[in-house]
Amino acid sequence: MARDLLKDFHQTAISAEGPPMTEVILRRFLQAILVVFAMSLFVFVGIYGIGNPVDLLVPEDMGPAARAEIISHLGLDRPLYIQYLTFLGNVLQGDFGNSFVYNTPALQLIMSRLPATLELAVAAMIISTIFAVPLGLWAGLRPKSISGRSIMVGSILGFSLPTFWVGLILILVFSIWLGWLPSSGRATGTVFGIETSFGSWQGIQHLLLPAFNLALFKLALIIRLVRAGVIEAMQMDYVRYAFAKGVSDRRVMLVHVLKNIMIPVVTVIGLELGTVIAFAVVTETIFAWPGTGKLIIDSIYQLDRPVIVAYLMIIVALFVFINFTVDMIYLILDPRARARMVGTA
Amino acid sequence: MTAEPVLTVDNLQTHFFTRAGVLKALNGVSFSVEAGRILGMVGESGSGKSVTGFSILGLIDPPGRIVGGSVRLKGQELVGLPWAELRRIRGAKIAMIFQDPMMTLNPVLTIGTQMAEAIQSHEPVSRETALARARDALGLVGIPSPEERLAAYPHQFSGGMRQRVAIATAFLNHPDLIIADEPTTALDVTIQGQILYETQRLCRERGTAMIWISHDLSVVAGLADEICVMYAGCIVERGSVDAVIDDPRHPYTRGLIASVPSRNRRHQRLAQIPGMIPSLLELPPGCPFRNRCELADGACAEPPFETREGGRAWRCIHPVSLRARAIA
Numbered sequence: 001m002a003r004d005l006l007k008d009f010h011q012t013a014i015s016a017e018g019p020p021m022t023e024v025i026l027r028r029f030l031q032a033i034l035v036v037f038a039m040s041l042f043v044f045v046g047i048y049g050i051g052n053p054v055d056l057l058v059p060e061d062m063g064p065a066a067r068a069e070i071i072s073h074l075g076l077d078r079p080l081y082i083q084y085l086t087f088l089g090n091v092l093q094g095d096f097g098n099s100f101v102y103n104t105p106a107l108q109l110i111m112s113r114l115p116a117t118l119e120l121a122v123a124a125m126i127i128s129t130i131f132a133v134p135l136g137l138w139a140g141l142r143p144k145s146i147s148g149r150s151i152m153v154g155s156i157l158g159f160s161l162p163t164f165w166v167g168l169i170l171i172l173v174f175s176i177w178l179g180w181l182p183s184s185g186r187a188t189g190t191v192f193g194i195e196t197s198f199g200s201w202q203g204i205q206h207l208l209l210p211a212f213n214l215a216l217f218k219l220a221l222i223i224r225l226v227r228a229g230v231i232e233a234m235q236m237d238y239v240r241y242a243f244a245k246g247v248s249d250r251r252v253m254l255v256h257v258l259k260n261i262m263i264p265v266v267t268v269i270g271l272e273l274g275t276v277i278a279f280a281v282v283t284e285t286i287f288a289w290p291g292t293g294k295l296i297i298d299s300i301y302q303l304d305r306p307v308i309v310a311y312l313m314i315i316v317a318l319f320v321f322i323n324f325t326v327d328m329i330y331l332i333l334d335p336r337a338r339a340r341m342v343g344t345a
Numbered sequence: 346m347t348a349e350p351v352l353t354v355d356n357l358q359t360h361f362f363t364r365a366g367v368l369k370a371l372n373g374v375s376f377s378v379e380a381g382r383i384l385g386m387v388g389e390s391g392s393g394k395s396v397t398g399f400s401i402l403g404l405i406d407p408p409g410r411i412v413g414g415s416v417r418l419k420g421q422e423l424v425g426l427p428w429a430e431l432r433r434i435r436g437a438k439i440a441m442i443f444q445d446p447m448m449t450l451n452p453v454l455t456i457g458t459q460m461a462e463a464i465q466s467h468e469p470v471s472r473e474t475a476l477a478r479a480r481d482a483l484g485l486v487g488i489p490s491p492e493e494r495l496a497a498y499p500h501q502f503s504g505g506m507r508q509r510v511a512i513a514t515a516f517l518n519h520p521d522l523i524i525a526d527e528p529t530t531a532l533d534v535t536i537q538g539q540i541l542y543e544t545q546r547l548c549r550e551r552g553t554a555m556i557w558i559s560h561d562l563s564v565v566a567g568l569a570d571e572i573c574v575m576y577a578g579c580i581v582e583r584g585s586v587d588a589v590i591d592d593p594r595h596p597y598t599r600g601l602i603a604s605v606p607s608r609n610r611r612h613q614r615l616a617q618i619p620g621m622i623p624s625l626l627e628l629p630p631g632c633p634f635r636n637r638c639e640l641a642d643g644a645c646a647e648p649p650f651e652t653r654e655g656g657r658a659w660r661c662i663h664p665v666s667l668r669a670r671a672i673a
Contacts, residue, residue: 237448241449243404244443246435246466247462251462251466255454
């Protein structure tokens, strides 16, 4: 450890460029594995402490012999550390165990639901970004105008209205009154051999309402972030200097200001994408969207440990991956980040 | 004195309408600059030097506004010109160099992009052409291997190098006038000397007029042809550098000169001007300097008029001079 630190120190001291990119990626990968491992341990022990799944799984009128057989079949009769080590050994072979409830491989169960949640989350983030950046830009440039203030009031609504209520209102207006969009379910079409909602017009119709519902909160968040960034950037010397060079208003906004504020915006979009994936459960429930949100809630109620642990490990891996992608985008947006990130990663 | 001035500023007034009241940043500023000449503008912080520069370019942000006077560039009136028209003048006919080179270049754009856009905003040339001109300009201000530096970002440059970039950018479109707002204040002395020399040389070679804003009287004395001394939004004295430095008429100018440390007056207490610049929110009537001036009397409660003599002018009813001091 001390050796490593010393090596790090020398590397940063000797070359301003820092270690090569492959080393950074490798180190990130090892960190990710460590995080996922720690996560699995916490969850495993935590669920063990909450309660015994057998009490929920086994009907009360079942005899003690049958009950004991189920317990030993699930491996719940062994000490916790043995259970965990067995689990770890299986995970290394790609086996996350079978669901206590469905008796199918937990990983398979999650993977059958994950695409639906992923496309919902991605669609929500795309919707919120597409609307929020121009609105925030406008509100930041004209903070005192009626339109600018209206955007801010709207964003407060986006923050404070509960997701489930907005979801119900969306169904009421667009499905029941106007009859434009379906109120629930998911439809898919095949594009490039992948089955996805984006593959057919019907699929997109099904996706629109839940995606917008999920997007609303993020929309409000990004509007505020962009607006604050624009107001701050407009007071920077480099904006004034760009004007003094005779650069057009349009170019100052879209190149000088926007490129600078994209740095915090990309961070937040990345982090929020993770939380949207992890917390889409309310929207998924209202729109009967067959995603992982519903699955994980049911699994928690039934203490279906293999599913919960596998799900959380996948989510953690996703978070790490998204963070890494955000860092990569940083490198494109912010030239100063290059030396900094490579130096500290 | 016979040449037609490039820039004529006449009775320029810029006020800031703040919640606390009207802040009179400029109260009737008048001066002119001729081609190839350098006008030094000195004064302490808050005297209105920078506001003068930004007012000329029409870059005063609300709640500030030019409320009166005129700015003429080669006969063309700039005050009241629409933003779009002013944009065509900014960077093309009047360029500006800012004080802090660390803050003025956009951190996320390459030097090449930031220089090329200064050209492409005014001329329909290709990016390649613009970059080629930017490269030549960088070479001209002494930046080594300019071709590679075009692809670099501001954080890869030192402060002095960044200011050279700003100077090269200012000269890109062969402007009639360059306004330099304390461009060497943030740099160390050896770099400052080099920058001063380069700028002076380029102005002379190209016949570009320049307004050099500084709080450092010794820099202006060595660089400028003419000098304007600003105090509380007014030019209290102007004239050739030699006349003003050797024989100041306004007590404030004399105070400024006396407060510059000098080799001849070692081991003596440095003279200082007592008191502070008055608040621009509530300027007293009459001479704004009178509460700090040892020569002030009841007559100073009247607004001072401008006295002109030869090529110089001052705004004081009790002017001092070397001769007067010799008698006293």
